[in-house]
Amino acid sequence: MKLTIIGTGYVGLVTGTCFAEMGNNVYCVDNNLEKIANLKNNILPIYEPNLASLVKSNQEKGDLIFTGDLKEALDSSNVIFIAVGTPEKEDGSVNLDYVYNVALEIAEVISHDSLIVIKSTVPVGTAFKVKELIESNLDKDIKIDIASNPEFLKEGVAIDDCMHPDRVIIGAQNDEVFDTLKELYSSFIVNSDRFVLMDVKSAEMSKYVANALLATKISFMNEIANICEKVGANVKNVRLGIGSDKRIGYDFIYAGCGYGGSCFPKDVKGLINTAADNGYEPKILANVDEVNENQKLVLVNKIVDRFGEDLSGLTFAIWGLSFKPQTDDVRCAPSLVIASEIIERGGKIQAYDPKATDNFQQNFDSENIVYENSKYDVLNDADALVLITEWKEFRALDLDELAKRLNQKIIFDGRNIYSPKIRKAGFELYQIGC
Numbered sequence: 001m002k003l004t005i006i007g008t009g010y011v012g013l014v015t016g017t018c019f020a021e022m023g024n025n026v027y028c029v030d031n032n033l034e035k036i037a038n039l040k041n042n043i044l045p046i047y048e049p050n051l052a053s054l055v056k057s058n059q060e061k062g063d064l065i066f067t068g069d070l071k072e073a074l075d076s077s078n079v080i081f082i083a084v085g086t087p088e089k090e091d092g093s094v095n096l097d098y099v100y101n102v103a104l105e106i107a108e109v110i111s112h113d114s115l116i117v118i119k120s121t122v123p124v125g126t127a128f129k130v131k132e133l134i135e136s137n138l139d140k141d142i143k144i145d146i147a148s149n150p151e152f153l154k155e156g157v158a159i160d161d162c163m164h165p166d167r168v169i170i171g172a173q174n175d176e177v178f179d180t181l182k183e184l185y186s187s188f189i190v191n192s193d194r195f196v197l198m199d200v201k202s203a204e205m206s207k208y209v210a211n212a213l214l215a216t217k218i219s220f221m222n223e224i225a226n227i228c229e230k231v232g233a234n235v236k237n238v239r240l241g242i243g244s245d246k247r248i249g250y251d252f253i254y255a256g257c258g259y260g261g262s263c264f265p266k267d268v269k270g271l272i273n274t275a276a277d278n279g280y281e282p283k284i285l286a287n288v289d290e291v292n293e294n295q296k297l298v299l300v301n302k303i304v305d306r307f308g309e310d311l312s313g314l315t316f317a318i319w320g321l322s323f324k325p326q327t328d329d330v331r332c333a334p335s336l337v338i339a340s341e342i343i344e345r346g347g348k349i350q351a352y353d354p355k356a357t358d359n360f361q362q363n364f365d366s367e368n369i370v371y372e373n374s375k376y377d378v379l380n381d382a383d384a385l386v387l388i389t390e391w392k393e394f395r396a397l398d399l400d401e402l403a404k405r406l407n408q409k410i411i412f413d414g415r416n417i418y419s420p421k422i423r424k425a426g427f428e429l430y431q432i433g434c
């Protein structure tokens with residue numbers, strides 16, 4: 001098939017590349033021309049495992065074309081995906097400016113009947129507004145079909161999620177559209193049960209509900225972790241105890257120092273906002289967000305309990321700045337809150353992340369933080385190690401190296417990855433809910 005993906009960020013670049021890998025001819029369009037120029041030279045704007053080699057090979061075979069020229073792309077495509085950002089506004093509502101601007105740009109240059117597919121996460125009703133906006137700005141007689149096809153990939157494992165989706169949700173208004181999108185996705189999906197076909201509004205809603213439910217599971221478990229601490233139970237054991245019930249499952253009930261990322265925080269607030277706009281005040285969702293904001297402070301509270309409110313004269317080694325392992329994304333990362341709280345109390349920070357240091361530096365302005373290129377260098381003369389993101393390279397601890405480099409044998413483990421046995425080697429270990 002001949003496709004255009006508008007927006008070459010985490011979602012657009014990954015899905016466009018995966019479609020090209022399956023033999024489709026894909027134009028990836030972005031209005032950030034520097035990004036496009038770099039991509040043409042196989043320089044990627046993001047770190048995502050295995051993506052670089054796929055981009056290179058698909059450009060070489062001519063199936064993946066990066067361009068800033070929307071007309072060139074649309075002239076050669078029948079199916080157009082919109083995958084631009086839908087960030088949070090200050091009041092928590094969803095900023096749809098990028099989506100609506102794309103709709104106007106499409107209306108200006110489109111030259112033949114096309115299917116427009118909304119892949120960005122958008123509030124219920126947005127797809128129909130996009131269709132209206134395009135149609136009302138067209139000066140030619142062109143048929144526009146609209147579909148909602150939300151994306152469920154996770155950063156860090158995005159290629160795998162895209163190539164082997166649990167399900168593909170398609171919201172559309174006629175069989176022709178369902179058939180076109182089913183044909184497109186059939187190269188990823190061997191089992192037809194994985195297609196979930198529905199009306200457009202329900203598809204848009206499903207995306208928010210999936211993210212809100214996953215966020216709810218995490219906040220629920222973080223709340224339980226905080227209760228576990230009060231009563232002397234261990235949340236890791238509790239997870240095993242409840243996860244074995246198939247109705248509950250083991251996934252997304254890991255307690256920690258809060259969820260981050262570009263989607264859970266904004267999508268929970270986006271859904272709250274949509275509900276409010278329609279005269280409903282959600283109670284559970286509001287607390288999911290509040291629990292998460294407080295959870296980002298749990299490690300800081302433990303640091304203060306151990307060292308006192310005034311952290312001046314102390315240095316903290318941070319391992320992990322990205323919002324989760326295997327990505328360079330720091331959007332809404334707990335590390336941003338934890339680092340700023342430590343510095344506000346007079347502490348200094350030495351930080352290391354395998355991939356996210358540059359992005360973190362661009363989002364965090366302080367003279368009291370230095371960045372190192374190795375997980376061991378940050379430990380030198382630090383008073384404690386603070387583990388925020390559980391990259392694999394942090395899992396196996398070299399206790400001798402830690403003891404040699406740290407001033408004090410103290411570890412704050414924000415993801416509960418270390419064994420309490422390290423206490424036998426004289427380390428103080430603080431975890432979440434254990």
Ligand SMILES: NC(=O)C1=CN([C@@H]2O[C@H](COP(=O)(O)OP(=O)(O)OC[C@H]3O[C@@H](n4cnc5c(N)ncnc54)[C@H](O)[C@@H]3O)[C@@H](O)[C@H]2O)C=CC1
Pocket residue numbers: 006007008009010011012029030031032035083084085086098101102105119120121122151152153154155262263
């Ligand atoms: N990041 C993720 O893991 C996931 C994101 N989503 C959703 O997908 C959407 C996109 O998210 P990301 O890829 O993370 O965003 P992003 O911010 O990484 O990328 C968006 C891209 O769109 C481009 N853009 C903006 N306006 C444009 C225009 N008029 N013409 C051409 N390009 C334009 C930007 O330059 C940028 O490269 C959002 O709605 C998000 O909620 C859904 C599932 C996963």
Ligand SMILES: O=C(O)[C@H]1O[C@H](OP(=O)(O)OP(=O)(O)OC[C@H]2O[C@@H](n3ccc(=O)[nH]c3=O)[C@H](O)[C@@H]2O)[C@H](O)[C@@H](O)[C@@H]1O
Pocket residue numbers: 121151152153154155156211214218251252253254255256257258259260261262263264323324
């Ligand atoms: O809409 C989106 O953008 C995407 O949002 C999430 O994906 P992502 O944000 O990439 O990463 P997750 O693996 O879901 O992790 C999100 C956050 O939750 C935290 N988390 C996750 C699981 C858990 O048990 N506990 C926990 O604290 C992670 O550390 C991370 O900060 C969803 O998992 C994807 O399905 C969805 O497509």
